[in-house]
Amino acid sequence: MDSTPQPDYPVLNEDIKADVAIIGGGITGIAAAYMLNGHGVKTAIIEADRILQGTTGHTTAKITSQHGLIYNKIKSTISEELAKQYADANETAIHTIQKIAQENGIDCDFVPQSAYIYTLQNQYVEQISDETTAASSLGIKAHFVEEIPLPIPIKAAVRFDGQAQFHPRKFLIPLAEKLVQNGCQIYQQSRIVDLEEENGKYVLTTNRKKRITAEKVIIASHYPFYNKPGMYFARIYTERSYVIAIRAKEEFPGGMYISAEDPARSLRNQMAEDGELIIIGGEHHKTGQSDNTEKHYLALAEFADGIFTLEDIPYRWSTQDCMTLDDLPYVGHFTSDTPNLYVATGYGKWGMTNSIAAAMILRDLIIKGSSPWQDAYSPSRKTISAQVKNFVVENLNVAENLIKGKLSSGERDADIKPGEAKIIVIDGRRAGAYRDENGTLHVVNTTCTHMGCELNWNQAEKSWDCPCHGSRFTYEGDIIEGPAVRPLDVHNDVNTIEKLIKEDF
Numbered sequence: 001m002d003s004t005p006q007p008d009y010p011v012l013n014e015d016i017k018a019d020v021a022i023i024g025g026g027i028t029g030i031a032a033a034y035m036l037n038g039h040g041v042k043t044a045i046i047e048a049d050r051i052l053q054g055t056t057g058h059t060t061a062k063i064t065s066q067h068g069l070i071y072n073k074i075k076s077t078i079s080e081e082l083a084k085q086y087a088d089a090n091e092t093a094i095h096t097i098q099k100i101a102q103e104n105g106i107d108c109d110f111v112p113q114s115a116y117i118y119t120l121q122n123q124y125v126e127q128i129s130d131e132t133t134a135a136s137s138l139g140i141k142a143h144f145v146e147e148i149p150l151p152i153p154i155k156a157a158v159r160f161d162g163q164a165q166f167h168p169r170k171f172l173i174p175l176a177e178k179l180v181q182n183g184c185q186i187y188q189q190s191r192i193v194d195l196e197e198e199n200g201k202y203v204l205t206t207n208r209k210k211r212i213t214a215e216k217v218i219i220a221s222h223y224p225f226y227n228k229p230g231m232y233f234a235r236i237y238t239e240r241s242y243v244i245a246i247r248a249k250e251e252f253p254g255g256m257y258i259s260a261e262d263p264a265r266s267l268r269n270q271m272a273e274d275g276e277l278i279i280i281g282g283e284h285h286k287t288g289q290s291d292n293t294e295k296h297y298l299a300l301a302e303f304a305d306g307i308f309t310l311e312d313i314p315y316r317w318s319t320q321d322c323m324t325l326d327d328l329p330y331v332g333h334f335t336s337d338t339p340n341l342y343v344a345t346g347y348g349k350w351g352m353t354n355s356i357a358a359a360m361i362l363r364d365l366i367i368k369g370s371s372p373w374q375d376a377y378s379p380s381r382k383t384i385s386a387q388v389k390n391f392v393v394e395n396l397n398v399a400e401n402l403i404k405g406k407l408s409s410g411e412r413d414a415d416i417k418p419g420e421a422k423i424i425v426i427d428g429r430r431a432g433a434y435r436d437e438n439g440t441l442h443v444v445n446t447t448c449t450h451m452g453c454e455l456n457w458n459q460a461e462k463s464w465d466c467p468c469h470g471s472r473f474t475y476e477g478d479i480i481e482g483p484a485v486r487p488l489d490v491h492n493d494v495n496t497i498e499k500l501i502k503e504d505f
Helices: 027-037 071-077 081-105 122-137 168-181 294-305 352-369 382-407 494-502
Strands: 016-023 043-046 109-117 144-145 156-165 185-187 192-198 201-206 211-219 238-248 255-261 264-274 275-284 308-326 330-333 341-344 419-428 431-437 441-445 457-460 461-467 473-474 480-481
Touching: 016 027, 016 201, 027 043, 027 168, 027 352, 043 211, 071 081, 071 122, 071 264, 081 156, 081 168, 081 308, 081 352, 109 122, 122 144, 122 156, 192 211, 238 294, 275 294, 330 352, 341 352, 419 457
Parallel strands: 016 043, 016 211, 043 185, 109 255, 211 341
Antiparallel strands: 109 156, 144 156, 192 201, 201 211, 238 275, 238 308, 255 264, 264 275, 330 341, 419 431, 431 441, 457 461, 461 473, 473 480
């Protein structure tokens, strides 16, 4: 985001109509609009914040079909047919990104690379060997190797050839401009808060009470905000992971890397105006469920310092991913009985190729009625039932955090220093208090407006995060990311609260 301009699109201030309304202005929404536009479909993209500023703007941007040790898992626990569909979809996505960039004259730092999964532990060697065999059998150029270009003493690795990296905003900002030139409507800072069927069409309502009437709707808002059918909140969970961009004395040797063991370590480079950056990611946890978010950045810096001569860390950020029960995304009809309502979510940590694959699947479903990859991605796929254990585990975790939050008491010692936040109790109710660097106190109701879970403080990002479904809010109560569609209630009587704090209630 620091190396690209901020796209300027209007707020939706009038009622509009479209053939297909797309909720979400990230890579999925823009790619889907681009592909539908090629078939003469009138689309409108409605973004709650600003386009390409959410997960798409915080990715490590590996364009790869290598999604951890996934292919042998799909083959052995689901089916070879669905493994083949998933491999074909993601391999096709790599070439599709390159083709779109070339056809539209877009310079987006697209660089062909090999992608590696490596291990430092003997226990993963057999898994890496099995993954190499499985991926090769599905048509991927996969090779078992015992060394990688990085100065890391590995035990084994699998190398996927024909992969790539790029700059997603440099790719998508020009693509959005071309969409508008071809008749697509893009609106920013227009959050969809309601979706209803009226007279065989869908009517979307924004936070400013404006309406979009559409024949078909695609929910590409990362985590689906729409709760009524589908029960997505019960079969998606969110994880945060962390990234630092470093400058090092050594030149990066090329390639893209991720470790097989946990916590994962991911590496690639990116050229910037003032030289090379090395991007290092990892350190995942369920959103709102880390007691000290700062420690994750420190762990990544320690890892980097063990490989490179670390000179500077000019950037750091975190991002959020939607995880599914069986590690395959949910792309297609929202439910089996909603033929004109579609969804795309649950890419795990592999949104670049999966988002392009999703756009192609959605285009085919809307234009042709079917897609060659629809079974692997279908939100209603029967194979999900095999993951009932994961379903129970994740929902027990949600219930545990819901109950724990309701039972937790406020701080007895409520002295709050600048840059610090605490849970306090006001009139017997839980509240979150944060004092900014200027000494101003900000107090919000910490009950998530999505489904009532109690929020936890994220010190690294200065946000209130939901441990149940991943909604995040600023310390002033505004939504950072959904599925919540309403901001937090704010306690405005700060003077009275300050008095209570001084009395050490």
